[in-house]
Amino acid sequence: MHSYLEFEKPVADIEGKIQELRALAADGEAVNIEDEIERLKAKASQTLKDLYAKLTPWQKTLVARHPDRPHALDYISGLIEDFTPLAGDRNFAEDNALIAGLGRFRGQSVAILAQEKGADTQSRLKHNFGMARPEGYRKAVRIMDMAERFSIPVISLVDTAGAYPGRGAEERGQAEAIARSTDKGLGLGTPTISVIIGEGGSGGAIAVATANKVLMLEHAIYxxxxxxxxxxxxxxxxxxxxDAATNMKITAQDLLQLGVIDGIVSEPVGGGHRAKETVINSAGGAIEAALAGMAGMSADELRKARREKFLAIGRTLG
Incomplete structure (x- = not known):
């Protein structure tokens, strides 16, 4: 049973009627209701399609935050073989909000930086709702250094409401850690790809999204x-x-038009939470194509392309 968003109420009502008919049939109180069920299923499907064809920016925000939406660990499980997590910033502590490590993506060695929100109360607390502290960004820098040393591409999966704003994080240099992670991403001599899979919030996102190619899921926000x-x-x-969501141009469609991102990964009708495996595979295909497009580029060429990409954003929006 899906967890319905507020604007999905018409679909919820139709699917509720389907459940009622099935319950009646199970009790032997209904005669041959299969035709009616099929009619209602078709109506629900069309209603869902119509709703998602014209989502407002705020509705997209709700979809991006849907609790059943695939999270970073789902993408790692579905796309990365032999994933080996690497913990700690070698300075203060381990940060579970940002998962980092090495693995193989479709036969190629890669480094992974992934913001994980958690899927239930216990895991959300463990991962601090995806809001990294300074040690998370310092861990990211450590992994990016390692990736560059061994000429391994970096894939980052972005899903955070923002960096953790707590007092302890500020005392340990949150802004400085974000700045150094951003700087490291901009200067890497290896191919970098970032995929915004849910929320891309503020500096907490850009710290691991300064990539050669920035992709967004169709209903993600940035x-x-x-x-x-x-x-x-x-x-x-x-x-x-x-009102703010509408005016801020936070959707993938707006950001592609503005040149802030490089591509949109399509989602199944009704959002990625309705067909997790499908959207994970779609993201994998987009990552594979982006990596193929950078094959053979030298470190200097990669840095130059990344520099031009971000300078172009400033020129476009300026």
Whole structure:
């Protein structure tokens, strides 16, 4: 049974009627209801298709945050063979919000940086809801250094509301850690690909998304601040988050048009949470194509291409 979002209520109502008919049939109280069930299933499918064909930016935000949406660990499990996690920043502690390690992607050795939100209460607490502390970004720098030393491509999976804003994180140099991770990503001499699989929130995202190719899932979001945060600053009213989401240009479609990202990974009708394996495989195909496009490029060529990409964003938006 799916967890329905508020705007999906028409679909929930139809699928609820289907469940009622099946329950009646199981109790022997209905006669030959298969035709009616098939009709309702077709209606539910079409209604879902119509809804997702015209999602507002706020509705896309809700889809990007859906609790059943595939998380970073799902992508690692589905795409990376022989994944070996590497822990710790060699300075303070391990940060479970950012998972890092080495593995093989379709026959090629890769380094992985992945922000994991967690799938239930226990895992969300363990992974701090995907909000990394300074040690997470320092771990990312360590893994990027290792990847460059051995000429291994870096794949980052972005899904965070933002870097952790707690006092301890600030005391340990959160801003400096984010800046160094961003700088390291910009200067890497190996191919880098970032996929925004859910939320790409602020510096917490850009710290591991300064890549040669930045891809977004169709219903992911990527922004300098959350819609709620922007509404609180601009209007001192977090209930205006829907207005903020619309004005901030946070959707994959807007960001592709603005040149901030390089491609969109399509999702199944109704979002990736309705067909996890399908969307994970689609992301894998996009990553494979991006890596193939950078095959044979030298370290200097990769750095130059990445530099031009990000300078072009500034020129376009300036």
């Amino acid at each position: 922004s300098v601040i959350s819609p709620e945060g922007a509404a609180s600053i601009l209007w001192r009213d977090s209930t205006k988050a829907q």
